[in-house]
Amino acid sequence: MATHDVLVVGGGLSGLALACKAARAGRRVTVLEAAPRIGGCFHSHRSPDGHWFEMGAHTAYNSYGGFLELAEAAGVVSRLRVRGPQRARFGLLREGRYEWLTPAKILLRLGWLEAALHAPLGILRGKRGRSMRRYVEGLVGPRNYARLFGPFFAAVPSQCADDFPAEGPGSLFKKRPRRADYPRSFGFEGGLQAVLDGLAALPGVTVETGAEVASLRRDGAGWVATTVDGRRFESLLAALATPPDVAARLLALEPPAAAAAAARIRTVVVESLGVVLPRERCWLPELAFLVPVDDLFHSVVTRDPFPDPARRAFVFHFKPGIARETRLARMAEVLRVAPQDLADIVEQRLVLPAPAADHAARVAAFDRALAGAPLAVVGNWFDGLAIEDCVQRAFAEWARIAAVPRPRSAEARTAGIDVPAITAPG
Numbered sequence: 001m002a003t004h005d006v007l008v009v010g011g012g013l014s015g016l017a018l019a020c021k022a023a024r025a026g027r028r029v030t031v032l033e034a035a036p037r038i039g040g041c042f043h044s045h046r047s048p049d050g051h052w053f054e055m056g057a058h059t060a061y062n063s064y065g066g067f068l069e070l071a072e073a074a075g076v077v078s079r080l081r082v083r084g085p086q087r088a089r090f091g092l093l094r095e096g097r098y099e100w101l102t103p104a105k106i107l108l109r110l111g112w113l114e115a116a117l118h119a120p121l122g123i124l125r126g127k128r129g130r131s132m133r134r135y136v137e138g139l140v141g142p143r144n145y146a147r148l149f150g151p152f153f154a155a156v157p158s159q160c161a162d163d164f165p166a167e168g169p170g171s172l173f174k175k176r177p178r179r180a181d182y183p184r185s186f187g188f189e190g191g192l193q194a195v196l197d198g199l200a201a202l203p204g205v206t207v208e209t210g211a212e213v214a215s216l217r218r219d220g221a222g223w224v225a226t227t228v229d230g231r232r233f234e235s236l237l238a239a240l241a242t243p244p245d246v247a248a249r250l251l252a253l254e255p256p257a258a259a260a261a262a263a264r265i266r267t268v269v270v271e272s273l274g275v276v277l278p279r280e281r282c283w284l285p286e287l288a289f290l291v292p293v294d295d296l297f298h299s300v301v302t303r304d305p306f307p308d309p310a311r312r313a314f315v316f317h318f319k320p321g322i323a324r325e326t327r328l329a330r331m332a333e334v335l336r337v338a339p340q341d342l343a344d345i346v347e348q349r350l351v352l353p354a355p356a357a358d359h360a361a362r363v364a365a366f367d368r369a370l371a372g373a374p375l376a377v378v379g380n381w382f383d384g385l386a387i388e389d390c391v392q393r394a395f396a397e398w399a400r401i402a403a404v405p406r407p408r409s410a411e412a413r414t415a416g417i418d419v420p421a422i423t424a425p426g
């Protein structure tokens, strides 16, 4: 007999978004997270004195309606912080030279003759079936793309985005309705992870960290997950909320066609190093991020949009496979400090999907293979990497598997749970 209503494998945004929906529906949810902390790509590093900075996701927008629902359910809306004017200041680092830019200055840097020659045909061709590079090159020309757009697009998903689809599943930029009752872009005091911390503490949700799932298999009407240290968890429903390579491994037994489809989603590794420096030691002007052209790292994200009077934080998102010493030396060079001044380095290794132009077809093949299974599979490798893409997939997958009825005994056990309602957008 299942001891949990729903097991969720993976305690990042996708897993906790699904857990929130399930708990709100009165189910007892257990989230199994391999790492010692929840969050995955949500990683707000916090010092004992309350200073924080984002090693991973750093910005939410008022077009993230599902994410705002979660923030409301998590009870953290009062901690929302508007991003300051530094949000619109960037640096471009090319061949050792720094350019300080704003959106308006980027437009001024554009080769307008090249853009004018390309735009009419590019607009006519549209986005359908095109990669980011082919679409944007079609609009502004290949030189403008290589000089400006390519490096900025690569900074968003911490990888070259040339082959990303220009629209639909896997695309980087999507139009969504905005909630006028929230600021356009924002974070939270203590970092975005505050939202996930609130979800993990919801009544009906139990989180086990340090619980790396080694296998997930059908057992009668339910599921059994076994962790690498031999713990066994049984449930009626299950959800996989891991990167695609892990999902492919765990789906090998059930359903195997879905495992094969998940294995076709490519991934990249991002190795990040974060550091806090006293304000007086920093030479860089205040800026949201620095984008290099052809360097060891894809971007440097700062905490400057939420300025601290005494300290600044810089997170370098490096390409994979570069020796730690080499990465530290490059950080020191860019920040113009001695390598030994880089104390208390925070390190992180993440796996991200690398969607190709045919991503929609790959996702459709996966969903066909999964159809009918009482298993939700969620993550940033379906609709896209953005926070809202993950949340919408989690909501839709919960709706699909929630139709599975609960045994009467389970209903009786959870009858006393007081789960806060998620308020509808105002």
Ligand SMILES: Cc1cc2nc3c(=O)[nH]c(=O)nc-3n(C[C@H](O)[C@H](O)[C@H](O)COP(=O)(O)OP(=O)(O)OC[C@H]3O[C@@H](n4cnc5c(N)ncnc54)[C@H](O)[C@@H]3O)c2cc1C
Pocket: 009, 010, 011, 012, 013, 014, 015, 032, 033, 034, 035, 038, 039, 040, 041, 042, 055, 056, 057, 058, 059, 060, 158, 211, 212, 213, 214, 241, 242, 243, 246, 270, 317, 350, 351, 352, 378, 379, 380, 381, 384, 385, 386, 387, 388, 390
């Ligand atoms: C550096 C960076 C910056 C970003 N910035 C933004 C931003 O500003 N705005 C935005 O909209 N999006 C941003 N994103 C994207 C967004 O944050 C992610 O796509 C999203 O958080 C992914 O959530 P997830 O739960 O699907 O996956 P993950 O966060 O990868 O979570 C998967 C979880 O599964 C766990 N896991 C893996 N294997 C197992 C196992 N066997 N058993 C148990 N648990 C397991 C992992 O430890 C992890 O916690 C950023 C991403 C990165 C990497």
